[in-house]
Amino acid sequence: MSEVIYEVKNVSKRYGSVVALDGANLKLHAGEVVGLVGDNGAGKSTLVKVLSGAHMPDDGQIFLDGEKVSWENPRMALEAGIETLYQDSGLAPNLTVSKNVFLGREITKKGILGKMGFLDSKAMEEKAHAELERVGIAVPASNRSVSQLSGGQRQAVAIGRAVAWARKVIILDEPTNHLGARQAGEVLEVIKEAKKKGLGVIFISHTLPHVLEVTDRIVVLRLGKVVRDAPTSEFTGDTLVGTITGTIQTIPEEDR
Amino acid sequence: MSSSQQPNLRLERFKAVAGSQNSILLSVLIALAIIFTLAEPLFFSVATAGNILTDWGSIVLLAAGQTLVIISGGIDLSVGGTLAISGVTSAWMMTTILGFDITTTGPDAYPPLIVGGLTAVGTGLAVGLVNAFLINKLRIVPFVATLATMGATLGFAIIISNGMPIGGPNDFSLISPINPTWMPFSWAVVGVIIVVTTVGLFLHRSRFGLHTYAIGSNAFAARAAGINVERHLTKVYALAGALAGLAGFYVYLRLGAGSPSSGVMRELDAIAAVVIGGASLMGGVGRMMGTVIGALILFTVQSGLIMAGVAPDWKKVVVAVLIAAAVAAQTLRPQNRAR
Numbered sequence: 001m002s003e004v005i006y007e008v009k010n011v012s013k014r015y016g017s018v019v020a021l022d023g024a025n026l027k028l029h030a031g032e033v034v035g036l037v038g039d040n041g042a043g044k045s046t047l048v049k050v051l052s053g054a055h056m057p058d059d060g061q062i063f064l065d066g067e068k069v070s071w072e073n074p075r076m077a078l079e080a081g082i083e084t085l086y087q088d089s090g091l092a093p094n095l096t097v098s099k100n101v102f103l104g105r106e107i108t109k110k111g112i113l114g115k116m117g118f119l120d121s122k123a124m125e126e127k128a129h130a131e132l133e134r135v136g137i138a139v140p141a142s143n144r145s146v147s148q149l150s151g152g153q154r155q156a157v158a159i160g161r162a163v164a165w166a167r168k169v170i171i172l173d174e175p176t177n178h179l180g181a182r183q184a185g186e187v188l189e190v191i192k193e194a195k196k197k198g199l200g201v202i203f204i205s206h207t208l209p210h211v212l213e214v215t216d217r218i219v220v221l222r223l224g225k226v227v228r229d230a231p232t233s234e235f236t237g238d239t240l241v242g243t244i245t246g247t248i249q250t251i252p253e254e255d256r
Numbered sequence: 257m258s259s260s261q262q263p264n265l266r267l268e269r270f271k272a273v274a275g276s277q278n279s280i281l282l283s284v285l286i287a288l289a290i291i292f293t294l295a296e297p298l299f300f301s302v303a304t305a306g307n308i309l310t311d312w313g314s315i316v317l318l319a320a321g322q323t324l325v326i327i328s329g330g331i332d333l334s335v336g337g338t339l340a341i342s343g344v345t346s347a348w349m350m351t352t353i354l355g356f357d358i359t360t361t362g363p364d365a366y367p368p369l370i371v372g373g374l375t376a377v378g379t380g381l382a383v384g385l386v387n388a389f390l391i392n393k394l395r396i397v398p399f400v401a402t403l404a405t406m407g408a409t410l411g412f413a414i415i416i417s418n419g420m421p422i423g424g425p426n427d428f429s430l431i432s433p434i435n436p437t438w439m440p441f442s443w444a445v446v447g448v449i450i451v452v453t454t455v456g457l458f459l460h461r462s463r464f465g466l467h468t469y470a471i472g473s474n475a476f477a478a479r480a481a482g483i484n485v486e487r488h489l490t491k492v493y494a495l496a497g498a499l500a501g502l503a504g505f506y507v508y509l510r511l512g513a514g515s516p517s518s519g520v521m522r523e524l525d526a527i528a529a530v531v532i533g534g535a536s537l538m539g540g541v542g543r544m545m546g547t548v549i550g551a552l553i554l555f556t557v558q559s560g561l562i563m564a565g566v567a568p569d570w571k572k573v574v575v576a577v578l579i580a581a582a583v584a585a586q587t588l589r590p591q592n593r594a595r
Contacts, residue, residue: 052480054479054480073479073482073484074479074480074481074482075482075483075484078481078482079482084480086476086477086480089474089476089477090477090480091474091477092469092470092473092474092477092478092540093473093474093540094469094472094473094540094541095466095469095470095473095540099466099470100477103466103470103477103478103481103483104478104481104482104483105481105482106463106466108463116458116462117458117462117463117464118457118461118462118463119461119462119463119466121461
């Protein structure tokens with residue numbers, strides 16, 4: 001297995017008296033797809049927010065390429081090459097496809113106008129289209145507003161953006177939600193492509209067949225703790241459900 | 257994930273132009289002008305246009321700032337109060353501190369006027385920064401935060417001025433920048449057009465504008481894309497404040513005095529102009545040109561009704577109908593209904 005590119009050690013996060021994450025560990029290798037599963041309230045979303053820089057953990061360390069890092073905001077994680085697709089809310093519906101793809105990383109005009117922040121919309125439209133096609137997603141014209149797209153098309157744009165920009169890690173929070181079978185299949189293909197390119201992928205989903213199909217390893221969270229971290233081949237659909245719900249006993253993390 | 261479609265482009269383009277907010281607004285404006293001309297032929301004159309533009313100047317500055325704030329998903333109720341306090345502080349600076357005599361003309365008048373203008377813009381900027389502080393640091397929703405600063409600015413404007421206009425007596429040689437030099441345009445109106453055009457270009461063509469739309473459209477997505485939402489909103493409210501300060505100076509030029517009552521209810525005119533112009537109070541939607549025409553419609557209605565001899569109270573009713581129509585037109589549009 002290739003080297004570890006992204007790792008969290010012993011991270012904890014409390015919201016008031018609620019312990020959302022309780023000493024969780026997660027390792028991600030280059031070219032590896034890790035499934036992150038757990039029931040509602042298990043701490044998946046919190047872990048995603050820690051990994052993507054949206055929240056700072058109360059305790060624990062984060063390592064990128066073996067170096068200790070600390071994200072104060074999502075921008076820092078983005079600039080380090082970590083892309084996150086958030087569940088349902090990653091796009092600005094009133095903006096066009098290309099503006100969404102380039103949001104936060106706009107191409108400006110040359111010269112003095114560019115220094116004043118004036119945008120080169122044409123370049124962004126062309127590049128957005130090219131980038132999304134390169135990722136392997138057929139998307140609608142880049143000058144259309146996202147609010148005019150179907151749920152599946154929106155998801156395609158969001159995933160395409162994440163894959164196009166990611167240099168090291170992609171975190172996909174429920175990317176197959178609201179998608180039909182064919183579209184979900186396309187998303188899984190995109191994940192496999194990203195893996196081939198050597199990116200580390202963290203795949204969060206409630207759709208367990210998708211998790212079993214596309215991941216190399218599965219990390220199961222329950223009540224803020226990692227209760228199992230094993231190669232996907234060690235799980236069947238039934239044992240995975242049992243581990244998530246707690247009907248299958250797992251070894252406490254500290255004893256492993 | 258269907259492939260990109262190529263619908264009948266020419267038909268699409270025609271529909272886009274004919275159905276665009278600006279074309280509809282312009283049609284409304286022209287229709288109003290025709291109706292008022294039929295009611296009172298004197299309405300159709302350069303003098304009337306000059307009056308409408310002079311009234312329009314102060315409100316469109318407030319409305320330009322309000323457009324940015326509303327597109328960002330907020331609201332600024334303090335722009336009227338900011339106009340008042342900025343007019344008063346600039347008049348106080350010129351009259352009390354610099355001993356500026358209102359009847360001064362020619363080049364001697366420029367330095368105090370420049371200081372006065374900067375004082376007004378600076379005052380407005382300060383109010384905008386207070387708004388940003390309340391919203392970003394104290395986490396007060398924009399409606400309440402700016403309601404508080406609205407009260408405070410209107411109150412301070414009266415306290416500073418002892419409730420009396422500072423400056424005067426009115427001298428027309430001083431206020432010549434406000435008089436239509438090239439009918440129907442005055443120097444002041446030309447200045448306003450330049451300022452509003454510049455703000456509009458930044459809104460529609462620059463990164464600043466894109467981030468404003470993004471935050472109003474989906475603040476979470478904007479933050480996830482690496483935008484510093486708080487810092488951006490600070491810029492938006494500061495700019496809205498500065499524009500309201502400039503409007504205060506415009507009104508000072510117009511009255512020849514800084515009047516503490518000049519800002520009362522002005523924020524509602526500004527919001528009306530923005531809403532008639534097609535912006536959504538939900539954020540993420542709006543055009544500067546819509547606001548500009550929206551403000552023109554407001555004062556066309558006002559002038560037209562007065563000239564036609566209708567009681568001015570009818571203006572409120574007509575404006576109410578226009579606001580309702582503008583909002584209905586927006587919510588009933590096909591692409592919005594589909595959601």
